[in-house]
Amino acid sequence: MLDRLDHALRSRPERPALLTATRTGAARVRATRGELAELSDAFAAALHARGLRAGDTVGVAVRPGPRALAVLLALWRLGLRGAVLDPGAGPDVLRARLALARPSLVLADAAAQAVAGWARPLARRAGLALPDLAELGPVATVGPRLPGCAPALDLAASRAGVPVHGDHDGDAVIVFTSGTTSRPRAVVHTRSSLAAGMATVASLFDAVPDQPVLGGTFFVLVPSLTCGAPVALPARDPRVLARQLHRLRPRDTYLTPPGLRDALDAGARFHGRVWTGSAPADAALLERVRGAGAARAWGVYALTELFPAAAVEAREKSAFEGPGDLVGTPLPGVLARTDAAGQLLLSGAAARQRYLGEEPDPWVRTGDRARLDGTGRIVLEGRCKDMVLRRAENIYPGLYEPALHVPGVELAVLVGVPAGDGDERLVAVVQPGRGANEHGLRSALSGPLHRMGTARPDALLFARIPLSGRSRKPDRAATSAMAAQRLGPTV
Template sequence: MADQKGDGDVLDELARVLRKAPERPAVLRAGRNGGVRTAVTRGELADLAERYARALHAWGVGVGGTVGVAVRPGPRALAVLLAVHRLGARGAVLDPGAGPDVLRARLVLARPDVVLADATAQAVAGWARPLARRAQLALPDLAELGPVATVGPRWPGCAAPLDDGARSGVLPRPVDGDGDAAIVFTSGTTSQPRAVVHTRASLAAGMRTVAGLVRPVADRPVLGGTFFVLVPSLASGAPVALPARSPRALARQLRRLAPQATYLTPPQLRRVLAEGAAFTGRVWTGSAPASADLLTRVRRAGADEAWGVYALTELFPAAAVEQAEKAAYEGPGDLVGAPLPGVRARTDAAGQLLLAGPGARDRYLGETAEEWVATGDRGSVDAGGRIVLEGRMKDMVLRDAENIYPGLYEPALHVAGVELALLVGVPAGDGDERLVAVVQPVAGADEGAVRAALAAPLARMGTARPDAVVLAEVPLGGRSRKPDRGAAARLAAERLGR
């Protein structure tokens, strides 16, 4: 369970910082040809958060309330977060692209008092149609779940603006003390979604940990788009640039901005490296596995340091490792680093990694609070106290009555010329499986040279040596664009004629 809230709530500190030097830039956006422009100043962001707080207060949102949030990351989403935090409510993060059935199940579970959505989210979800008189959800059978309000510019058919007629009125004092702060949906079936509940204390602890890792310096830009980048950086007085979507524009943005710190996902790093990007300062990556080779390529592209971050929805961040340490590791599995301050790690009887700490989720919605987070990762803690992952518990491949855990061997396949590598099981009949390595070469790499480089690590795999190696682009899935093992297994089966 999360520790009690103490001093140093980063969101509270951010609200104070924004009122200092209000003319200074807060959020930067990529302009044309990779240029940078100010999207919003500190004062404008503070004013927007206060306006949203007044509007939500007028809607009746207060302590213990729930606000559904379907707003793209950026200044408006951050202002919504600050407004919800000030009122002591909790924000339920909604993905409008999840599909109507999944979205319906999640809304039934969260029961928000109001759903805030920008025009793009409403269009994706099918909400941007003529809506009911009370601007209720247009998806079938959702009218009883509460109203929708538009944040930002409206398109035809969008719900009414959030702040219609709510620009005045007295706001209550900012809420202090602990309580639910965020609901983030994770795994679970359509009919039985699972939602992670973070408290104000656990969010604050996670953001303090990020601030301690990144150590942002005031008035020097940071590049990244997640809340865990935006909030600690802005609270330290550093403006944050939102990454350009195009890899080519992002490469130009990095060159012109020269950020003190950069956070990009591994797929973003791979794409921008292919465009010849040059890095400055410290570079961080997470949300998907980051190989030692990828971190090494980032260092070679100019970064002072390149870090892989191990994190879960339930605990962000949990561990981190720098390129030099990861590249020097020669043991089995994937070294993700020592637990960060306050994080505790152990394994259960099945070899599953368990984590706990002040930044851990309080509970899953509708379930009782628990101290330890079951990660779903098979792992261990080595003699130096570092976490080594050995693959997902459910990713085990059964071949010839032997249990093979891909995570133990995949890091060794990331040799020179390899972008990504997965070990997957392909049905072979009678419940047995063939073990196949799906290897994605770096763009332009010679396939013969890649196979030659793989020979040594394959020979060292012993009884876990794959039955076949397929050179192909590894499928990615989900919002964080992680390697999709199911799709990779289907691809392997097709290539092998199974």
């Protein structure tokens, strides 16, 4: 599909490709299709001139936008492997990841380098521990160069003799996931698995030429632009995002669940289809999106190792009455089964080939407990590692958390809090929605809590749930620590 995208950008070079929003929500062209193709050519020539050849690894620390997309297109053209780096992950994590990936060159914009190096005095005053720029290895600046940045990538390099890698399969991208500083873990997608994932997304989105799509992820950008649809990057300010949605009226919108909640709280109205993933999305949130104008609202179950894996529409999710979290039927080409411990295993053409430094494995161990219902739909029962052990009973939060999302509840999790004797207390932490009354919520939750039987929580706590990571998933460790502090040594 990236080959098709390259051709598509050149066939209609004058048309808008990436849009941003003004403060009023009006669309502003960030880059045309021709400008993206031109920038990609310049990056490819510059990397080839530096002696990089197919199979080499290039670290990428560039904010999402035209440059990041053009860099990835250039890497694809040359057969280079891109390692996605987060300079804000902390010095120890970054060092370990660089040692594992061993990039020949790191491409970084000024913002990434500020985090990693020349803004170190400011970072110290903010209490942040960050690495020196030199620890990144050979670095070239992409975009505007500020004082203290590495030398700029030479975009005036000759384009003569720059090769096109062709259809040969090989590593395409490295994405770091869980792991420790002593043993970082990185997902390796090949050119074929990356292409298969994007083809699946294209079949879901079904983008239409010249009809805008709103979303900022790579898996939204590539299929949409390939089909000729301009992509609007979501405004960060929820109020601006609400105005952007009103004025743009996108046919398809992709936002994370926290992004949807922020937009809804800002009064956003939706149009067409809305898709959400990267973090849990309950039926109540999807129905709120439909109530705000969306024709259909979909929850997408996806992992870094396999994107996307399954999808479920709001009405189907709302109609589900069994225990656990229905995430839908596996998408075409995705195989699903569970192991002896109840862990969900996935496989398919879009699955990662391996973890860096490990042998290939066709089955992705998701870390999610799940079951397949009578029609083959995936029902999650919680994270394997999130199990709470209380009085010798294994309790899996994912089985019961969906029942806590009564009207007025924005987010809810079950966490274990150490009891001081090796046991754990089970605490329900509920984040009320805007304007919700805690007394009314407590009454509304009494039924669902009672139906949990032996898994009934020891305590119910109303609080804002900490989020973590780029996808802003609930941070269970931080929530558990907060609950322990709020509740004290006894319940």
